[in-house]
Amino acid sequence: MNQSQLSRRRFLQATGGTALAAALAGCGGSDGGGGSSTKELSFVYMGTAEQQATWNKLFAKFSEKHPEIKLKAEGIPLSNWGDFFNKLSTRLAGGQVPDVIQVATEGQRLFASKGLLAPLDDYIAKDKSTIDEYYADMDPNLIEWNKKYSSTDGKTYYLPGEFNTMCMWYSKDLFAKAGVPEPTAKWTWDDFRHACEQIKAKTGAFGYAAGPEYFAAIMPWLLTNGTSSFSDDWSKPTYNDAKAIEAAEFNRALVADKLSPPPGGTFDATTAAAQGKLAMFGGGRWPIISIRNLKATAKMGIVPWPTKVEQGSPVGWNGYPIMKASKKKDDAWTFIKFLISTEGSSFFAQLGGTIVPARKSIANSESFLTDAPKGTEYLYQALSYATPIPSPDKGAAVQKAVEDGWKQVLTGNASPADALGKAQTALEGLV
Amino acid sequence: MKPQRRDWLPGYLFISPAVLLFLVFVAAPLVAAFGLSLFHWDLLSTPEFAGLDNFRQLVTDGATIRAVINTFVFAISSVITHIGIGMLLALGVHRTMTRGTKYFVRTAFFFPFLVSWAAVALVWKYVLDPTFGLANYYLSATTNWLASPTWALPTLIVVDWWHTIGYTFIILLAGLQTVPAQLHEAARVDGANAWWRFWSVTLPVMSPTIFFATVITFIGAFQIFDPMVIMTQGGPDGATRSIVQYTYEKGFQSFEIGYAAALSLVLFVVIMIVTGLQFRLSRRWVHL
Numbered sequence: 001m002n003q004s005q006l007s008r009r010r011f012l013q014a015t016g017g018t019a020l021a022a023a024l025a026g027c028g029g030s031d032g033g034g035g036s037s038t039k040e041l042s043f044v045y046m047g048t049a050e051q052q053a054t055w056n057k058l059f060a061k062f063s064e065k066h067p068e069i070k071l072k073a074e075g076i077p078l079s080n081w082g083d084f085f086n087k088l089s090t091r092l093a094g095g096q097v098p099d100v101i102q103v104a105t106e107g108q109r110l111f112a113s114k115g116l117l118a119p120l121d122d123y124i125a126k127d128k129s130t131i132d133e134y135y136a137d138m139d140p141n142l143i144e145w146n147k148k149y150s151s152t153d154g155k156t157y158y159l160p161g162e163f164n165t166m167c168m169w170y171s172k173d174l175f176a177k178a179g180v181p182e183p184t185a186k187w188t189w190d191d192f193r194h195a196c197e198q199i200k201a202k203t204g205a206f207g208y209a210a211g212p213e214y215f216a217a218i219m220p221w222l223l224t225n226g227t228s229s230f231s232d233d234w235s236k237p238t239y240n241d242a243k244a245i246e247a248a249e250f251n252r253a254l255v256a257d258k259l260s261p262p263p264g265g266t267f268d269a270t271t272a273a274a275q276g277k278l279a280m281f282g283g284g285r286w287p288i289i290s291i292r293n294l295k296a297t298a299k300m301g302i303v304p305w306p307t308k309v310e311q312g313s314p315v316g317w318n319g320y321p322i323m324k325a326s327k328k329k330d331d332a333w334t335f336i337k338f339l340i341s342t343e344g345s346s347f348f349a350q351l352g353g354t355i356v357p358a359r360k361s362i363a364n365s366e367s368f369l370t371d372a373p374k375g376t377e378y379l380y381q382a383l384s385y386a387t388p389i390p391s392p393d394k395g396a397a398v399q400k401a402v403e404d405g406w407k408q409v410l411t412g413n414a415s416p417a418d419a420l421g422k423a424q425t426a427l428e429g430l431v
Numbered sequence: 432m433k434p435q436r437r438d439w440l441p442g443y444l445f446i447s448p449a450v451l452l453f454l455v456f457v458a459a460p461l462v463a464a465f466g467l468s469l470f471h472w473d474l475l476s477t478p479e480f481a482g483l484d485n486f487r488q489l490v491t492d493g494a495t496i497r498a499v500i501n502t503f504v505f506a507i508s509s510v511i512t513h514i515g516i517g518m519l520l521a522l523g524v525h526r527t528m529t530r531g532t533k534y535f536v537r538t539a540f541f542f543p544f545l546v547s548w549a550a551v552a553l554v555w556k557y558v559l560d561p562t563f564g565l566a567n568y569y570l571s572a573t574t575n576w577l578a579s580p581t582w583a584l585p586t587l588i589v590v591d592w593w594h595t596i597g598y599t600f601i602i603l604l605a606g607l608q609t610v611p612a613q614l615h616e617a618a619r620v621d622g623a624n625a626w627w628r629f630w631s632v633t634l635p636v637m638s639p640t641i642f643f644a645t646v647i648t649f650i651g652a653f654q655i656f657d658p659m660v661i662m663t664q665g666g667p668d669g670a671t672r673s674i675v676q677y678t679y680e681k682g683f684q685s686f687e688i689g690y691a692a693a694l695s696l697v698l699f700v701v702i703m704i705v706t707g708l709q710f711r712l713s714r715r716w717v718h719l
Contacts, residue, residue, distance in 0.1 A: 082684065086683045086684060089474045089475055089683075089686065090474065090683060092474070092475060093474040093475065114473075114475040114476055115476075116475060261561075261562050262561040262562060262575050262578070263578065264561070264575060264577055264578035265556075265560040265561050265562055265563070265564070265575075266556055266557050266560045266563070266564075267560070267562065267563070394684075394685055394686065396684040396685070397680075397684050397685040400664075400680070400684060404664075404666055404667075404668065407578070407666060407667065408666075408667055408668055411575060411578040411579070411667060413578070413579070413580055413667050413668065414668070419668075422668075430685070
């Protein structure tokens with residue numbers, strides 16, 4: 001009996017030790033493993049199944065040009081950058097490190113500041129003519145912003161790539177039916193509100209779909225009212241200043257007066273607009289896929305966002321950094337050069353990606369403007385007055401705080417000053 | 432008989448798969464959570480030792496307190512309504528139905544439980560849409576159920592009925608069927624009416640089943656996560672944020688892994704205490 005009890009204790013000690021070891025192993029992430037040690041060049045990007053089909057064609061083109069490199073691309077089907085970066089971070093912590101990743105402005109500073117990326121400066125110096133040619137074909141603002149916001153230590157981790165800005169998409173049919181003249185590039189908030197009212201009165205359709213999305217539905221209103229969510233260097237939130245509150249009030253009034261469907265529901269703006277049930281919605285390039293599928297490109301138009309104080313639009317662009325732990329950095333660089341090449345980006349534009357090409361020559365070419373609504377060129381022009389989407393390190397949490405506050409205003413649960421004040425406090429705690 | 436020296440070995444070998452799985456997937460993460468809760472860690476940088484900082488933050492974080500209250504409100508209303516409604520459904524099915532219809536109705540009630548929460552939540556989001564939803568159409572209302580601070584949590588509780596009550600119902604129905612018919616007969620001979628037979632025969636005999644259902648429902652409700660994330664994202668203004676959801680937000684959106692670990696320990700301790708309490712109280716009413 002005694003013997004048996006001793007054994008039991010020893011048994012438990014031994015297994016307990018195993019458990020502890022397992023726990024400790026779980027704590028420390030390791031660099032090896034995952035994509036970096038395999039023979040393939042691994043690339044992780046964000047894309048829905050629909051978008052992945054498009055990407056795959058681009059990858060096929062790359063494999064055709066560089067048969068010596070075996071590319072293993074993995075698209076993660078998420079709909080916002082915050083979630084994508086969370087997923088990516090969790091993977092990295094788990095020791096799965098790809099060679100190249102796709103990082104939009106929303107996460108560039110986060111990844112650069114954690115020392116996870118390899119600087120590209122040597123490669124850029126080596127391929128100077130290629131990069132110079134690329135930069136010469138691009139709005140200088142994009143290069144400037146990329147330098148200012150995407151790195152904190154002076155090194156280059158990202159080449160600026162394709163981007164999105166915000167413009168207003170509108171249904172030409174509904175404007176015509178209501179007898180309202182189509183909007184012009186220089187229209188104001190008052191013109192916008194007036195158009196919504198007229199369209200509602202004459203056709204019964206909603207004027208605009210107000211929403212709580214940080215990039216697509218909050219920033220454009222803040223920027224056209226001469227303010228932003230954060231100070232210029234992203235160090236201080238400015239979400240409760242008088243102009244932000246005014247913008248929120250303006251949006252709340254649209255909901256309260258039933259010019260916009262209430263937020264939080266399942267209203268699908270793109271489809272509603274194509275069916276003539278909604279006159280306007282905000283968008284960058286991405287609605288194009290749905291609009292084309294609905295065969296409504298000819299029925300839609302695009303104009304710059306209406307202004308109150310000045311022209312404004314948020315902008316976010318893609319970067320394709322090489323991970324520090326990658327063992328295939330040269331291949332990775334070849335892949336990046338393919339993505340920014342005239343050939344690669346024109347092919348992608350033609351396929352109807354969800355994003356505006358960084359190269360001016362392609363953004364103004366037929367491959368981008370054909371089968372797209374009238375006014376698509378405004379998306380590139382917006383670069384001249386756009387503001388990079390403020391994205392401090394804790395991007396996902398920042399986005400949530402901003403959106404939660406706005407939602408409270410739109411639903412009428414809280415006054416704009418209270419809701420944005422509360423969000424401001426939350427944001428202050430995050431930076 | 433005297434136990435042989437080596438008698439213990441096969442025994443341990445027999446239980447070892449279960450024990451190992453438990454150690455690797457339950458005990459080890461628990462130990463790891465204890466360890467992590469003492470650190471500040473953002474997943475990507477090196478963890479920093481924080482002592483009890485995370486626990487200190489817990490007590491003063493208004494959002495945590497709100498999440499704990501929400502979770503208790505959700506769990507307590509779930510337990511009461513699930514047992515109550517589940518019992519009524521079970522009694523109804525047990526007493527009034529023929530074998531065939533019973534089989535059909537039992538499957539129909541249980542079916543939603545087999546559908547994943549994600550699908551259920553998405554469908555209900557459409558049903559509850561303020562403008563086009565079926566709910567507002569039939570109620571002739573314009574309430575924005577999921578965006579209203581008053582209605583959001585009660586709405587989720589009701590959606591949870593649809594999804595989960597079938598499970599409680601099945602457990603209770605099984606319990607009802609174990610009540611021996613001769614006890615009922617004896618009670619009837621002694622002149623007890625239907626209510627008394629239920630109160631003095633059915634309930635006592637079923638009490639272990641009811642106890643089991645209560646504990647399981649409570650634990651399940653305490654870990655509620657999916658409908659909040661999909662339907663309300665914890666909003667409006669934290670009115671529906673549950674502890675598990677807040678843990679997720681802190682861990683994988685704000686990257687405060689240490690704080691998230693501390694939160695999950697709180698959940699662990701709360702469930703342990705409440706379950707312990709239930710077992711203790713059960714001595715007074717569960718008939719074994």
